[in-house]
Amino acid sequence: MSEHVESHLESMSAEFMEMKRIRLFSSDEIRLILKTRKQHEYKINGVTKKLEDFMNYIMYEKAVLRDIRIRRNKLRIVDKKGAIEYSITKRIKHLYEIAIQNYSNDFPLCLSYFKFCKEANFHQRASLIIQSITKRFTHIPETWQVAASWYLKNDLNQALNMIHKGITHHKDNQDLYCEAIQLELHNRDKNNSNEGSQFQQPTASDVNSCKKISTYVDAACEHINDYNFLLKILSILEKHPFTKEVQVSIVARLLEKHSGEENVWNALAQREYRGHHYKVPPELSKCNSHKFRLKRCLDKYEEGIAVMEKEHPTKVDLLWGICLDWLVDKYQCQRQGNVVNQTYVLDMFEKASKSSILEEKYYIIWAKLLDDEKKVLEVIENGLKESPTSLELWKLRLKYSAMKNDVKEFNNCFKEGVKRVKEKSAPLWVAALRFHSLNSNVEIVEAIFKKAVEQPNEVSGVLKPEYIEWLTLHWGINEARNMYLKLARQQPYCKELHNVMAKIENIEIDIDLKRLENVYKLACEQFGHEDCDVWVNQVEFYYKHRDGLIQLNSNFDISESVLAVYKEAAKKLEGQGFLWADFTEKFKRISE
Template identity: 25%
Template sequence: MAEFVQKKVEDMRPVLEQMRKLKLFSEREICEITKKLKEYEYKLQRHTKSKEDFLRYIQYEMDLMKLVKQRRERYGITQMKSDIDFTIANKINHLYKDAILKFQDDLRFWIAYMKFCKHVKFHSCISRMIGRMLSIHQDKPKCWHIAALWEIEENNNQQNAKNFLLRGLHFHPDSKLLYTDIFKLELDYVFTKNNKVKSIDISTVRTIRNNSNIPVELQKVFIIYEQAFKRIRDIKFIIELLNITQGYDKTEKLQHKIVSDMVKEYLHEPMMWDTMAHRELKGLIQPSLETDESSMEIQTLKHSSLRDRISNCYKVYQTAVKKIKTEEMWSLFIDCMLEINQETDTLPNFKRKLLKNVLLQCHQAKKLKEKYYLNWIDMLNFDKNNQNSNTQGKLFEILNWATEALPESESLWHAQLHYLLSTNQEELATEIFNKAIDILGKNSLPLFRLKLLHIQAKNPENLEKFFQDALKSEPIISNYIKPIYIEWIVLTKDIHIARRIYDKLCLHPPPCIELHKKMAALELLQPDISLQNARRPHEMTTLQFGKENTDVWMEFINFEMKYGEAIRVSNIYNRAVKTLKPKLADNFITEFSLIKANPELLGISL
């Protein structure tokens, strides 16, 4: 093993010596590099090799190559550039080849190797490697895709790329990826960069029955599409092909064929209707949407004006929601109308009217999602803020509709309560608040927060009753209120009353750590600190949370060191070690040792 390692290192010796002479690296750095090379080589000479060994070695060599480049640029050294770079790159090349030979089932090595070869311009290595990769990984469509992509982007050889894709489709006749690749490749072949039709050998194109309206130069593309349509029954895939086609001029007839097939085969797919509606919005020519019901027919014409295009798009969706009465179809309809309304410079009133209509229709169909109710409310709030007198009553009506339709939605109740409070409808707001918290239960905390802010600002005399009611609510709500309440008592009454109330609250289940922290902080704000009273919150915190929380013990120790009696620290420490769970106790001991060794961490001196 040692001889092989030494041989590998000796092979790198000349280039290392060159780097030393050029002063790219110091003598010490060259020794370090040599040592590292030996370590990696020994790992690769072991009987059992791991992927990580190869990956780490390759990464080290690539980092070395990068460092050489940086040093050369920094010091302005250009001598021996090609020799040094080639030697390191060649070493990486051999490492990749050895890794691929050892772990040929791992496609990541193949892909990483191809990227490396592309980076260092070892193009001939990739061409040879592609054949090997495909012979081993022919069961993976991605490999055929990679091979074709290489031929197109690097070798500019469309014919080789096409051959790879056709061979790939032989093994994977249902591959969306390969069909998409060859479909786009044929379109690229037909059209030049300036989108003018190429002259091609028409004799190579077979005639397609019943599709004589397809231009001759596009018939190969049509054949590919036709096969893909038969093999892959997926509306998303067909839409992807249609979108690709739209990127080329003079493909209207091909688009017409694809759209016609979509209408025939995917009449009950929401995405088909969504695609048709968006095509109307763009003013693209397409066949009429005909269904078995005469009432569902739409005659589509080419319109040039924006208003006509929007109207026609709206009509397609109206037909769709009659045909497909699902939440998904309605959501696609609303999303499109929202998208249209993002641009407000043209036809703002017309666009907004259509959006409001569809929101109302979707609500009536009981398919409107929470987020769309919120969009609707935001839109009406905007109108209200712009002094639209008709909006006030409509907004309240829709808020009621929303909470009736989705009573479990905290956001909708919050919006309704906010509206009532902001319009000073106190009695109705209280009624809605009580109704909402009965339905939402533990999820009603945001409503309590909103009402608390309102009472603090408008009716502070009602705070005591609010606090008392909140403390009787769900645990998550009462625990949120406890520290706020105790602080309010201190600010509006005095610390003595707060202490009595704290003694009751700290025993009120469930325990609340924030209550103890707040009371401890309030005690330290008093002009004359009472150690006995200031110590009590820490005692209660460690009693209630001391088994699973090391911080409460450290805060207790911190308190005694800064304000209390340092002699108590050892007792608190012993209690903590006995009370905490074993793993947490170990962490606490370590943390305490650090504090003891560096008392300045607590801002004190021992």
């Protein structure tokens, strides 16, 4: 085996010499390529060789080939252009052939070889591979698609023949039927082009193609009961007006056999919007205005909803949701020319609310679309009946209560909202504080704050810091300090409370360093096990206020204080991986 490998490597010497001579690769790079190839050669020539070894070697050679092309373009090296690449390409081809001799039943390998030969312009070899694949892998549907694609360039009839054979073996394969239809459309376009048709009147080719496509659809439906398949065919045919008759038959089939699918009605409604009308009255057959198409589209949605209400009531909500989402999207995109009158949107929301139980998001959208305050409140109230725990609806309800400036109504709405939303009610508390800040005295505002900080952590954690800021502004720093000490010791602890109090202390004209130090210490005590920044803040405090601390206490030693913080941090953070590493890095940066 060793002699065989060395012989192979020796045959590459001319290739390496040319690479070096034209400076495509350095000597070190060439040695690395040689070493890598040697490793691959030993693997594929070993007793326990595997397909994976061949594929790894092939992928490596392809990577070298790509690298050469990139380097030639970058360095503008044209010397020996093609010769080196051809040598590597032949090696890849040889590797594929050896692999296939050993693993002839591996379809991905054969397919990969075919694609390589096609890209490398080994057309004769590619043609032979296709013939081999279609004999050996008849049980794989992709075989026939690949074969059809290969023959399509030169022989459309042979491409169709491949697809027909594929369908014979795989009567339930959707892709093969779609491919057959695509090829038939391609054939029709080619024939009409040869005939010089201006597509004004159906040609013989049109009629013949329609018959064939219809035959494919009928044959497929005998073995495939999937509405998505029919919708896919419709989308293919939609671009070809001459297939209208086939499209109509497919729509009829969808309505007959798949009327319980919301996606079917959505697709049919969208076809109406694009101007592909089904059973339009003769007097309206030439009408194609945007207004007409929109009405046809919405009528189709309503037709589907009516059918589902009788036969599939559990899916009515889904279809209404699809309809409303599309309609709102069109309305919001009207600046781009897709004008949808607001009346249409509001009318459909009204109909939907009477026919179905809407999700909360639709009540929110509906309310925001309305201009009539009375109607807005009615919609919100109806939404809250269906979704009584919806935070967004309660926020809207509070907003409109605030706009009426009725304190009693606002308070009742706020209490009910908090009761319903519970731990998610922080935004309602914030809204209440803002409302009463504008409409009530400070005692009422403070009473709300006091209730808020007694709520679950999801609420109190948000409002404790705001309460301290509010106290500072309205009653002064001493009141804020006293409340801070009380709240700071209340569980669950609030990290942001310490941050806010530290900011307040830091902006005082005469900073009380003892109180500020206590804030940092409390933060470390409560959160030092999960947050390295609280320790960093305390260290920064000592460095920043060193002189002031010495004035307070002549025995103050900053090194000693910083070391004490470091030791305490180590007790709580050491062994916590990233947190400890993060702290030590920041500590080192501060201390330098």
